[in-house]
Amino acid sequence: MAAKQGQVMSRTRKKVSSKLGICLVLVVLLLFPCIPPASVSAAGQITIDQAGPGGPLGPGITRLTGTYGGVYDIEVAVNGDSVESAHMEGEEAGSWYADVDLSPYDGQVEIVARGKDAATRYVVWSSFMQIEVDNPKTNKPQVRVTSPTEQETAQGEVAVVVEATGKNGIALVQVRINGGEWKDANPAHSGYSLSWDTQAVTGRINSLEARAEDVHGNVGYSRTVYVKSGVSVEMGNRNSAAPDAEVGTAEAGDGESANEFGNEKNGVLNGEGAAPKVTRDVYSQDRALWIWENESYPLVLNPGARTVLDAMSSDTSTFGQDPIRTWYLAVGKYNGLRMLEDKRAELREFIAWAHDRGYQVQALIAGGTTPPYFGAYERYRQQAVAEFEMILNYNLSSAERERFDGVNIDTEPYSLPDFKSDKPSVQLQYLDMLKALMERKAASGLSLHVGAAIPRWFDTSADATDISWNGSLKPLSEHVQDMLDYISIMDYRDQADGTVGIIDQARGEMEYANKIGKPQSVVIGVETKDIADGGDPETISFNEEGRLYMEAELDKVYAAFEGNAAFGGIAVHHYDSLRRLPSVWGPGAVYWQAPPDAEPPTAVSGELRATAFDHQRIDVAYGPAEDNAAVQEYRIYRGTNPNFPLDEAHLAGVSTRLVFRDVGLLPDTKYVYKIAAVDTSGNEGPPSDPIKAKTLHTSLKPMIVSKMETKYDGTKATVTLQVADLKTGKAVPAKVGGRFTYMAGKYVNGTANAAGSFTASSENVLSPSGMIGFAPRQVTAPGYYWAQAYDIKDGSSVRWGD
Known part of the structure; x- marks a missing residue:
């Protein structure tokens, strides 16, 4: 069945004001700009206590503590290097603690805690704390x-x-x-x-x-x-x-010789003592695709994965898409490796392969820190510059066809807590960071195409306009456009037309690019990721609508900017979510199919680890599997004895990364895990050896969602679920938060009644056929914890129009 024959749904929503502000922070895993509600109350709060009795701390494990209210999922960021989960003693308010290993540090270390606001799901931060560590041996x-x-x-x-x-x-x-x-x-x-x-x-x-x-x-x-x-x-x-x-002595290939390095692009001097030329001919990046580390490393290390990316990028028939010709390839550290240093030979081979097939490859970076946006701070400038220099140095060490064509910088300063509260401090530090990177590019003599991913409101929000920098008072977007070769606007909307649509939201940047004479320098980015778990509304992603609707809207964008010299194409975020996005949800859905393959992946590699975090969570980690094509996901099976069957009843979940967080377990219980890789054709590889872990003790009682029913009435979906004590079956009047899935994405909060029953409705979805589900995300009640691994999931979705 051709995807073009599928039905495109229509949706009705409340109109949103075209004057959009900026939220204080982003949910930690989101990689796109946020849109706040009309009014946001700062209900969630986190504090962090001074570590130790005073004076420098010694090496080893230090317990950090604090308090919270109206917050969940607290984490601690340590010196821009790592993020550690915190233990929370209470559901809605109480104390938290995290055991942090300070052994790698000597001198000043910066600590900050963050969590998700229970009402808005945006990030709430503690104050930043500086501690002194006395550990000269490190x-x-x-x-x-x-x-x-x-x-x-x-x-x-x-x-x-x-x-x-x-x-x-x-x-x-x-x-x-x-x-x-x-x-x-x-x-x-x-x-x-x-x-x-x-x-x-x-x-x-x-x-x-x-x-x-x-x-x-x-x-x-x-x-x-x-x-x-x-x-x-x-x-x-x-x-x-x-x-x-x-x-x-260069190793030349495909007709290249060492003399081919003797041109402007590769740092040859223009004259004795002259500055190197650093400009390059602009080019259309249409269509571009962001590829993050969990996908980029398999592409570099597993040659079979490239055939899948090539096939999807070149497929213009399944969904009627324009071919993808530019890849933003993430090069940050992953699974203990840095491809720019540790896997240079493999990276060179990948880029040469891509160039031979007509693709452009840009290095995708995010700031050189963890969390990535810390790289916008001046105090973390060294890490941001070092990450950028790795790309420059890789290019200088590589042959022409093995080099990156550009760099896409996805450092998102608005994710920082003081972007809004202390304007223009972070804004200026961000611009200084970009300036420092461009100075390093100029010093290297390379002319790679350097651009930044910026939100669509950098030219309109009160938090981004009237920024005085480098002698000019301008919006952030214009400062960035002045400095860089291009911008990729995170123009994340699910409609092309209207005052809040993709087209109008990009006009300001287009007009400015033409004004300053930078053709093909505005790339328009769109989102396909499922983002409804975070604070941003589902209207910023095409995930609910599907590929056919998205391509129809993008056709309008192409038509609107046809002939506009500034237009540099469309970029899609991101590879994994785009590959999984069907034509429509429900009956008649068409999914993209990888080239036929009957060979299953290998077993997972590396050290297998299962570590109990608390009474209800075990963290599972493993190494990558290999495949003659691409690994799509990892299935994590869970049982209570080593001989459990690998079936749907024992499937704890799936992961596209090399870690899995298994939550909602029973306390004082031994669990056994086996992991198997699945490729893009659905072939499942052999299971890993079993690994075991035992959850910790708690006095809290487990509760579950014991029943769920989802219905569609022709305009919207309604879910009714029951919360009950796992052991006794007694109703629990718990607070419930969750979101609709598939064709809907509305997030709802409420409280179950005395009978434990909770009911909520989705946004309006008008379609003769389709599919909507509901996924609980928070269930809290005094004296209980949510043992979600034991929820009854039957009835969690509804299909119609079969």
């Missing part, structure tokens, strides 16, 4: 390349001089030139020195990096220094450096 050396200096021209035999200091003795100092091998530097009068013969790399810009290791194995890294070498191109030498070392 102090990392401070490293700096002191000579040659940035943009200095080096000729002949020169000494690369490195300064390395620290609290512990320095055992080893090394230098890397143009991404080659790390080479030992010798102690010298003014630090450490490595002799470098620049003759082989004459006529280009080179990257110099240094690292130092102390007697305890701690490693510190320098910032990169970009140095010109040899004579200029006007003096007749157009041969640039080899891709993988500081010697002039």
